[in-house]
Amino acid sequence: MISSTALGGRIASTRKRSGLTQAELARRLELSRTTLVAVEKGERRMSDGELIRCAEILAVSLHELLRPGWVEGAIAPRFRLPRLEEVDRGELQGVVEVLRQLACKLVTLEQLLDIRRPPSQIEAIGTFHAFGTAAGLDPRLAAESAAQMVRAHLGLGDGPAVALDELFEVEAGLKIFYLEELPPSVAGLLIWGSEIGANVAIQPRLPRELRRWALAHELGRCLFDPEAGDVLPARGRERKQTADVFAASFAKAFLLPGPGVSRQFADRCRSNVGRFTVADVVRMAGLFEVPLREMALRLEELGLVARGIYEGLAARAAPAKTAGMGEAKAGSGEPPPPRLPARYVALACDAFELELISERELVDYLETDRVSARGVYQTRRLRDLGEGVEVELELARSVLRAA
Amino acid sequence: MVTRLVIDTCCLLNLLASRLAVEITSVLDLELVATPHVRREALSLRGGFGEKVEKSGTPADLSQLEAAGRLRFEPLEGPAIESFVRCIEHLHEVDAAAVALAATLGLALATDDTRQRNVARRLFPELELRSTLSLLRPALAGLGLSREQSCAVARDVRTRANFLPPKWDPDREWFLELLAGAL
Numbered sequence: 001m002i003s004s005t006a007l008g009g010r011i012a013s014t015r016k017r018s019g020l021t022q023a024e025l026a027r028r029l030e031l032s033r034t035t036l037v038a039v040e041k042g043e044r045r046m047s048d049g050e051l052i053r054c055a056e057i058l059a060v061s062l063h064e065l066l067r068p069g070w071v072e073g074a075i076a077p078r079f080r081l082p083r084l085e086e087v088d089r090g091e092l093q094g095v096v097e098v099l100r101q102l103a104c105k106l107v108t109l110e111q112l113l114d115i116r117r118p119p120s121q122i123e124a125i126g127t128f129h130a131f132g133t134a135a136g137l138d139p140r141l142a143a144e145s146a147a148q149m150v151r152a153h154l155g156l157g158d159g160p161a162v163a164l165d166e167l168f169e170v171e172a173g174l175k176i177f178y179l180e181e182l183p184p185s186v187a188g189l190l191i192w193g194s195e196i197g198a199n200v201a202i203q204p205r206l207p208r209e210l211r212r213w214a215l216a217h218e219l220g221r222c223l224f225d226p227e228a229g230d231v232l233p234a235r236g237r238e239r240k241q242t243a244d245v246f247a248a249s250f251a252k253a254f255l256l257p258g259p260g261v262s263r264q265f266a267d268r269c270r271s272n273v274g275r276f277t278v279a280d281v282v283r284m285a286g287l288f289e290v291p292l293r294e295m296a297l298r299l300e301e302l303g304l305v306a307r308g309i310y311e312g313l314a315a316r317a318a319p320a321k322t323a324g325m326g327e328a329k330a331g332s333g334e335p336p337p338p339r340l341p342a343r344y345v346a347l348a349c350d351a352f353e354l355e356l357i358s359e360r361e362l363v364d365y366l367e368t369d370r371v372s373a374r375g376v377y378q379t380r381r382l383r384d385l386g387e388g389v390e391v392e393l394e395l396a397r398s399v400l401r402a403a
Numbered sequence: 404m405v406t407r408l409v410i411d412t413c414c415l416l417n418l419l420a421s422r423l424a425v426e427i428t429s430v431l432d433l434e435l436v437a438t439p440h441v442r443r444e445a446l447s448l449r450g451g452f453g454e455k456v457e458k459s460g461t462p463a464d465l466s467q468l469e470a471a472g473r474l475r476f477e478p479l480e481g482p483a484i485e486s487f488v489r490c491i492e493h494l495h496e497v498d499a500a501a502v503a504l505a506a507t508l509g510l511a512l513a514t515d516d517t518r519q520r521n522v523a524r525r526l527f528p529e530l531e532l533r534s535t536l537s538l539l540r541p542a543l544a545g546l547g548l549s550r551e552q553s554c555a556v557a558r559d560v561r562t563r564a565n566f567l568p569p570k571w572d573p574d575r576e577w578f579l580e581l582l583a584g585a586l
Contacts, residue, residue, distance in 0.1 A: 001492065002492070048484050048485055048487070048488040049484060051488060052484070052487075052488070061495075061496060062488075062491050062496060063491050063492075063494065063495050063496055063499070066488075066491055066492045067492055067493070068492070355517045355518045355521060356518070357518060358494060358495055358498045358516045358518040358519050359413055359515075359516050360412070360413075360495040360497045360498050360516070361495045361498075361518075364495070369446070369447050369460065370412065370413065370416055370444075370446065370564075371416070371447060371448060371449055371460060371563075371564055371565045372460075372565075374564070374565035374566070374567075375565045378565065378567060
């Protein structure tokens with residue numbers, strides 16, 4: 001049974017997050033404020049009826065309040081919501097809370113499965129943060145260096161970086177969610193907390209290349225200063241703060257490494273007998289899976305093509321777009337990315353297989369209905385061996401050799 | 404004599420998927436008791452074999468069972484509240500409510516959920532536990548269905564509710580054989 005002190009702390013923390021004062025919660029519970037103060041200090045325990053009512057008022061699961069192991073999941077206090085055009089702050093705060101709760105659920109699953117994940121090599125690198133405080137260091141140069149270091153750690157060479165989600169999740173400890181709740185004019189959101197680590201929400205309605213760019217940008221922000229978090233607009237004027245310049249430069253240098261782009265450019269010129277056309281820019285953008293704009297600008301920046309290539313292309317498009325990511329648009333034809341990271345789904349299914357959570361809890365974790373949750377679980381476990389034979393796998397069973 | 408039984412959402416969904424929920428409860432002379440949490444949960448079923456249904460499923464209809472007097476909802480009150488709070492440390496609200504209601508009313512609890520069953524056994528050792536198949540198997544026999552009809556029922560429960568019996572269920576092989584016969 002949870003101690004009164006721990007329970008009181010959880011109630012206080014949840015109350016503060018909900019924006020209720022002690023006086024307001026006490027009034028709604030029909031308790032005196034001094035009684036609620038005593039409850040939150042652990043000097044008094046609520047009755048069963050009061051507990052149920054309290055959970056309803058705070059819009060929190062009573063199971064979460066009482067279960068052993070609780071993830072408060074506080075976001076670093078330095079995170080501040082910026083004022084953005086076309087974005088309602090209340091709506092954005094709501095998305096921040098959705099992301100935080102998903103982050104808490106992931107940590108809860110890791111706790112249930114007794115997974116203690118050591119920091120990845122990239123997470124363990126603290127040197128990038130020094131760039132934020134060292135005087136005189138150009139953040140663009142710092143970002144190029146950071147991107148090279150990260151690529152070297154990941155063994156990527158100078159070629160296109162594929163499977164970014166898996167790469168960043170495993171190697172950089174980022175938890176990546178694709179949240180439809182993000183306003184269309186927001187491309188990405190980064191939050192960090194000491195319990196939950198770095199969590200990123202990416203706009204699922206963006207085209208694939210822009211999603212990758214946003215993800216790389218948020219990794220850059222995370223490397224530079226994770227506590228500050230980030231809200232990345234989908235379009236708008238270039239941001240000039242050091243952290244933004246670093247992140248934007250990091251995304252460019254990571255996804256379009258200078259040596260790799262130059263090498264591809266040279267190879268194409270050789271193959272085309274000295275020609276390099278707009279079609280080649282498009283093909284290279286496809287190879288590196290980046291927006292056409294970024295590919296063109298990178299080639300210009302590296303001095304490989306004439307200046308003004310992209311401006312020339314953009315001038316023929318209507319309406320003209322300002323600098324930025326580009327807006328989210330519906331119906332691009334490609335299937336949307338899954339909302340939840342694959343690892344999260346796998347952990348939830350493992351916890352269910354190991355009888356650590358119930359079917360109803362699995363439904364909550366997968367954010368779906370019972371029948372769909374059963375389907376997700378079974379799809380992972382059932383394998384067709386051919387000739388009409390289907391086997392049910394115990395995916396959570398260890399296959400390591402005994403020591 | 405009518406047998407009252409608390410039914411968890413997971414079993415209720417499977418009974419509804421069979422398309423014979425009223426018939427099953429009638430032949431077994433059962434009155435199913437459920438908590439309000441079950442009604443609040445949005446239950447949906449998939450299409451059966453050969454049926455075209457929206458990917459999101461169709462809402463599961465409880466009205467026929469209620470109209471036949473085979474399903475009623477009881478709130479958690481009095482001593483059930485204390486049992487509920489005892490359970491909820493270990494279980495989701497919906498799961499905890501079903502266990503608490505059954506323990507308080509002294510009724511058996513029908514659930515296939517392994518974790519819920521384990522917690523119920525630990526907290527309320529005297530609580531009788533039933534499963535979907537412990538109802539389905541005698542019901543199909545009592546209804547006098549042919550093997551082909553029984554196979555069709557099994558296929559409906561499998562496809563409409565994505566049901567597969569847990570490994571501990573003694574009727575698991577019986578159900579899988581019916582499914583094999585339905586192919």
